[in-house]
Amino acid sequence: MYLQCQTKTVIFSDLAPMMPTPCFFPARMDEAEVEEIRDLPPLKEPLLQLISLQKAAGYWLLDQDLAAVLEKPSDEVEKAKPATVKNEVWASILALIWLHGFKLDAKEEWELLSMKAASWIKAQNAPCVSECVEAGNTLLGCSVKKEALGL
Incomplete structure (x- = not known):
């Protein structure tokens, strides 16, 4: 399974079923969601x-x-x-x-x-x-x- 988090892709291995996964991440992101992330301002911290x-x-x-x-x-x-x-x-x-x-x-x-x-x-x-x-x-x-x- 691939999850998009900001600009990083997280890949879960076969061990993923043993690990809790956050339910608030979509399994796939559509192009509009990807564009929305790209449009975020750079980190200011x-x-x-x-x-x-x-x-x-x-x-x-x-x-x-x-x-x-x-x-x-x-x-x-x-x-x-x-x-x-x-x-x-x-x-x-x-x-x-x-x-x-x-x-x-x-x-x-x-x-x-x-x-x-x-x-x-x-x-x-x-x-x-x-x-x-x-x-x-x-x-x-x-x-x-x-x-x-x-x-």
Whole structure:
């Protein structure tokens, strides 16, 4: 049996009879229902947006999408960047500060991606991580310690 849930297809195996199935999902969706789902606005939850922006290697890009999650204008985010740091390192440090500063209550949901980002940042041998954490805290209005970020 195939069930459409938002934009994901769930396939139940032969073991499905042993598992309770939700009765509110239709067995099949007609084209109008599929179009209705396609027309839904993108998720606005900032944590989900930030998670979706992380690259497979563990870093974030310094772009307008990240600035939107941080609720800062792109030019302000770029202007606060220490001169000697790479954009991706700066963006990743900002993302980590934001997670620790604003989404600590959901740490279980983002802890692994945070560890991956911290590992990526360390591998970059960036010369000014402490300076970036300080500048990021100032920009975001946080007081997260470098050690709390795993750096």
